[in-house]
Each structure stands twice: as structure tokens, then as C-alpha cells.
Amino acid sequence: MSTESTRALGSQMICQVGLIVRDIERSxxxxxxxxxxxxxxxxxTDAYESAHTxxxxxxxxxxxxxxxxxxxxxxxxxxxPVGAPSTWREFLExxxxxxxxxxxxxxxxxxxxxxxxxxxxxxxxxxxxxxxxYAYVDAVPQLGLILExxxxx
Amino acid sequence: MSTESTRALGSQMICQVGLIVRDIERSxxxxxxxxxxxxxxxxxTDAYESAHTxxxxxxxxxxxxxxxxxxxxxxxxxxxPVGAPSTWREFLExxxxxxxxxxxxxxxxxxxxxxxxxxxxxxxxxxxxxxxxYAYVDAVPQLGLILExxxxx
Numbered sequence: 248m249s250t251e252s253t254r255a256l257g258s259q260m261i262c263q264v265g266l267i268v269r270d271i272e273r274s275x276x277x278x279x280x281x282x283x284x285x286x287x288x289x290x291x292t293d294a295y296e297s298a299h300t301x302x303x304x305x306x307x308x309x310x311x312x313x314x315x316x317x318x319x320x321x322x323x324x325x326x327x328p329v330g331a332p333s334t335w336r337e338f339l340e341x342x343x344x345x346x347x348x349x350x351x352x353x354x355x356x357x358x359x360x361x362x363x364x365x366x367x368x369x370x371x372x373x374x375x376x377x378x379x380x381y382a383y384v385d386a387v388p389q390l391g392l393i394l395e396x397x398x399x400x
Numbered sequence: 401m402s403t404e405s406t407r408a409l410g411s412q413m414i415c416q417v418g419l420i421v422r423d424i425e426r427s428x429x430x431x432x433x434x435x436x437x438x439x440x441x442x443x444x445t446d447a448y449e450s451a452h453t454x455x456x457x458x459x460x461x462x463x464x465x466x467x468x469x470x471x472x473x474x475x476x477x478x479x480x481p482v483g484a485p486s487t488w489r490e491f492l493e494x495x496x497x498x499x500x501x502x503x504x505x506x507x508x509x510x511x512x513x514x515x516x517x518x519x520x521x522x523x524x525x526x527x528x529x530x531x532x533x534y535a536y537v538d539a540v541p542q543l544g545l546i547l548e549x550x551x552x553x
Contacts, residue, residue, distance in 0.1 A: 255436025261471040262503060264417060266544055277542045280519065283408025318414040320473035323502075344544035346499035349417060349476075366433065389430045391419055391497035 254362055254392075256351065263322050263350035265395065266300045267338045271312040271327040274344075278316055278323070289314040291329065293376065300374040302332045307372075309333035324350075333391065334372045350382060350395035356380060359396055368394065409504065409513055409547075410510065416475050416503035418548065420491045424465040424480040429496075431469055431476070444469040453527040455485045460525075462486035477503075481535065487525045487536045487546065501536060503548035509533060512549055521547065 268274035271289045279286040292298055292310045300307045312327040326347065328335035329337055333379040338347050353359045360382060368386040371393075375381075386394050421427035424442045432439040445451055445463045453460045465480040480498065481488035491500050506512045513523055513535060521539040524546075528534075530553040539547050 254433075256434050259437075259469070259471050261417070261474050261476070264414070264499075268544055274544065280407075281409050281539075281543065282412050284412075315449075315485050316412070318412050321414050323414070342495070344501075344540075346545055349499075386434075387497070390434065391421055391427065392499055 254365070256362065257353045257355070257359060258351040259350075260351065261321055261349050262352050262397065263324050263348075263395065264318075264346060265324045265326055265348040265350065266345065267335055267342075267347045268325050268327050268344050269339065271314055274325050274327075275314045278325070282316065284316070287314045287316065289325075289327075292374075298374045298376065300333070300372070302334065302372045305307045307332055309336060328360050335359055338393075346392075348393040348395045350397055353398055356382060356396060356398045360384070363394070408519070409515065410506045410508070410512060411504040413504065414474055414502050415505050415550065416477050416501075416548065417471075417499060418477045418479055418501040418503060419498065420488055420495075420500045421478050421480050421497050422492065424467055424478055427478050427480075428467045431478070435469065437469070439471065440467045442478075442480075445527075451527045451529065453486070453525070455487065455525045460485055462489060464488050477539040491546075499545075501548045503534075503550055506549045506551055509535060509549060509551045513537070516547070 274284050289312045291312055295308055311333050314325045316323040326335050328339055332396040363384050368384045370382045371385045372383040382396045386396040411431040428439050441495055442465045448461055463486050467478045469476040479488050481492055516537050521537045523535045524538045525536040535549045537547040
């Protein structure tokens with residue numbers, strides 16, 4: 248039992264659904280209209296000097312415009328890719344707009360990434376944000392989607 | 401204010417993320433391994449006589465195998481299409497495995513569908529389940545995804 252639990256992701260509480268969009272202002276307005284709420288302000292992710300973005304193991308200058316809607320336990324994150332290369336840009340060019348990832352808050356990023364890597368699910372992008380760090384893990388062959396791990400520090 | 405709220409979807413509480421899979425048993429095992437939980441039993445949606453499935457306005461014999469994982473407020477629904485035509489089959493053939501919809505519990509299905517139709521978001525599939533009814537609404541051009549409305553009766 249303990250062996251099994253240590254091999255599992257340390258969370259089942261989904262905290263975010265991430266959606267790639269072409270135009271953050273257009274999509275934010277459409278979701279605000281859907282829910283009957285104010286259009287949220289978008290923010291730009293940090294530049295490399297702060298975000299330390301790595302895409303497939305290499306530093307990347309890619310950024311993104313982000314806007315959030317509160318859906319209860321889950322926030323809906325709208326993401327417009329800015330620059331390249333990134334998992335965001337790759338998704339938009341491959342799939343167009345659509346759901347990109349589901350996210351979980353975890354503790355112990357390196358340990359969690361090792362657990363997932365042992366299942367064949369590899370990190371494709373990593374970086375820092377104010378107050379924490381993230382990793383996107385390509386689990387498309389196994390789970391049909393991308394996982395995002397979020398660790399607040 | 402009241403005018404605006406009556407034109408909005410009657411819920412912001414996402415209750416489900418739906419994922420199309422090729423093989424319900426393989427995908428259920430992979431998610432059970434990810435979360436360190438038991439593999440859930442899958443169930444088959446009802447036949448037409450009970451489900452009254454309509455796809456693009458026409459009766460459909462399509463069904464699906466379903467399995468669920470509890471992620472807190474949200475359940476992750478795995479869906480393996482069985483038969484055709486359905487939004488599930490269409491998605492699998494067009495996109496392969498991946499996230500298909502986000503769902504909201506609503507009240508007043510016809511009124512909610514009218515509100516969405518006024519925004520250009522049209523129902524593509526409808527049906528009944530034990531205790532309620534559902535509709536999938538194609539909001540891909542506006543929102544980049546499919547919405548599911550669930551109404552327990």
C-alpha cells in the first residue's frame with residue numbers, strides 16, 4: 248500500500264483546466280459573456296530572467312498572455328502563446344485552440360517528476376512564476392492529455 | 401444587471417472534465433496507476449430506448465463506455481465511443497484521444513440551450529441518463545471547446 252501510494256501523483260485535486268487560445272482578449276470576452284461576469288485583465292508571464300523557461304531541456308524566450316476564470320475548485324486558464332518555442336505554441340500550431348492541460352498542486356517537484364518519468368511521462372516545459380514553479384508533463388500516449396504540476400514555494 | 405445575468409449560463413461550477421479514449425480499460429488502468437487508486441468499473445450508456453440519444457437532430461444508436469475518477473469538485477469522465485454517430489465518435493476520429501468537454505450542472509435545459517444558441521453555440525447531441533438529461537453544445541468557434549449541460553430531474 249505504501250509502495251503503491253509513493254508511486255502515485257501526490258494529488259487528485261484538479262485545480263486548473265488550461266486552454267490555448269489565439270486571442271486572449273477575444274476569448275476572455277466570450278467566456279465573460281458566457282458566465283455573465285466582468286472580463287478579466289490578462290497578464291504576461293515573466294521574461295526568461297525571472298521565469299527561467301525551459302522547453303525540451305533548452306532555455307526559451309517564449310511567454311504567454313494569461314487570463315483566469317474562477318469555476319469553483321478549478322480555475323479556467325486561458326493562454327495565448329507569445330513567442331516560441333513552448334508547449335503552448337506547439338499545441339496551437341498542431342491542434343488549434345482547445346484544452347491543453349489539467350493541473351494539480353503538488354509538493355516535491357523533482358520527486359513527482361521522477362514518479363511520472365518512471366511511467367514514461369516526461370516533462371516538456373518547466374519554469375518559475377511568482378511564488379512557485381511549474382512543469383508540463385506530456386502524458387498524451389498514456390493519459391490522452393498534458394499534466395501540469397504546480398508547486399508553490 | 402438582471403438582463404445580463406439571464407443571458408449567461410446558469411452555473412460557473414465546473415463539475416466534469418470529459419476525455420475521449422480508445423480503450424476504456426487501458427485508460428482506466430493508467431489513471432488508476434497515476435492516482436494510486438483502484439481501477440473503477442466501467443458502465444455502458446443506455447440503449448436508445450432509454451437514452452433517446454439524438455445526434456445532430458437525428459436518433460442515434462450510439463453508446464459509450466464510461467468510467468469516472470473523483471478529482472474533488474470535478475469528476476474526470478473517460479469515454480470510449482461504442483457505435484455511431486455521436487460527438488464522442490466524431491471527436492475520436494477527428495482528434496484522437498483527448499479532452500472533449502467541460503460540464504456544468506444547470507436547471508432549465510431548454511432555456512439554457514436557448515441562451516447558448518443566441519450566442520451561436522448549438523446543441524450537437526442530447527440524451528437522457530438515469531435521473532437526468534444532458535446536452536453537448538459545440539462552442540469550439542467561440543470558446544475553443546464543447547460544453548456539456550447536465551440537468552438532474
